[in-house]
Amino acid sequence: MRYDYLIVGSGLFGSIFAYEANKKGKKCLVIDKRNHIGGNIYTEKAEGINVHKYGAHIFHTSNKKVWDYIQQFAQFNRYTNSPIANYKGEIYNMPFNMNTFNKLWGVVTPEEAKAKINEQIKESGITEPHNLEEQAISLVGKDIYEKLVKGYTQKQWGRPCHELPAFIIKRLPVRFTYDNNYFNDLYQGIPIGGYTQIIEKMLSGIEVRLNCDFFEHRKELENIADKIIFTGMIDQYYDYCYGELEYRSLKFEEEILDTENYQGNAVVNYNEYEVPYTRIIEHKHFEYGPQPKTVITREYPATWQKGDEPYYPMNDEKNNALYSKYKALADKEDKVIFGGRLGMYKYFDMHHVIEEALKCVTKEL
Ligand code: FAD
Secondary structure (H helix, E strand, O other), X not given: OOEEEEEEOOOHHHHXXXXXXXXXXXXXXXXXXXXXXXXXXXXXXXXXXXXXXXXXXXXXXXXXXXXXXXXXXXXXXXXXXXXXEEEOOEEEEOOEOHHHHHHHHOOXXXXXHHHHHHHHHHHHOOOOOXXXXXXXXXXXXXXXXHXXXXXXXXXXXXXXXXXXXXXXXOOOOEOOOOOOXXXXXXXXXXXXXXXXXXXXXXXXXXXXXXXXXXXXXXHHHHOOEEEEEEOOOHXXXXXXXXXXXXXXXXXXXXXXXXXXXXXXXXXXXXXXXXXXXXXXXXXXXXXXXXXXXXXXEEEEEEEOOOOOOOOEEOOOHHHHHHHHHHHXXXXXXXXXXXXXXXXXOOOXXXXXXXXXXXXXXXXXX
């Protein structure tokens, strides 16, 4: 059997491409090395709750075209991301806003909050930050840094903040309103019924092979189609010929609890260093679930090693420079197109992936 397109990866990028190509009468084969479709947006039901198997996924965009596009495949609810931070049992609103400042210092007006932050920045005497700790204090002062930045950042990077470079934090979002909405985007929500239905609809009528790693069947697969859409790791595709790109990984620990409501919010960050996880997700709150039990996931930061799941590309100078060498090879290909967050080595939110996939479809088809 010959195909027009072999699509490696059934995540959002690969599935959009397959859907659009199929609509235009192209014959597609989609493969994925996992035992399910959907990549990292995959959700699975447990106790009647849609569990985000690869971390909390909240859809947000200001692009009307993207918002209209995704709604063909699911109805979205009015979920608004308003995470809270738990620091030694004290609860603070995120991102840092007037509710946070009121809880920290008892200030009531934006003017008072600004004065307090400026006072702390001035007290620090830092004019030229030499590391992340100094950088954060010079941006928001010591109270916010100590309670809400320090421990969390140390856990994420696996190193004390005074040993981390200043450039990691360019700015820290501070809002002088009582608005707990994390995103500023025009549109936001969670697909009622989970994300997997979106991918199922996109791939309906298209041949899909699961548990199929491109690299294990490379010889056979490379000649099965006229073109390949590759959404796996670009450095692996080129056999790491220039070296390995780096990623950040995560570990998830899921638990079903015999309680109706564990933490009262979908996302709670744990900002102190002594708690080993960075956040707990309680999935039912994404869809206002009335189920008698609940499912939670503790999310642990993890250093990535070859073979681990590569969740976040490390888009620093060193890795971006290495990626551009692979990109130069990719640009010379006429049979292979690289897409998605691993193929393009870029941290993409879902709305970015939709934009990129539609751009790719328009150019290709
Ligand atoms: P992926 O979803 O990674 O799909 C790639 C697929 O290719 C995978 O299924 C993989 O198994 C398969 N594959 C790879 N290599 C091979 C191979 N060799 N052979 C066969 N198959 C292969 N975005 C938001 O908009 N909002 C959020 O709140 C949000 N939260 C996130 C939280 C976490 C923890 C993470 C990791 C990401 C989050 N994102 C969020 C980003 C979102 O997950 C991505 O934008 C989106 O899933 C990327 O789609 P993709 O198709 O590029 O990649």
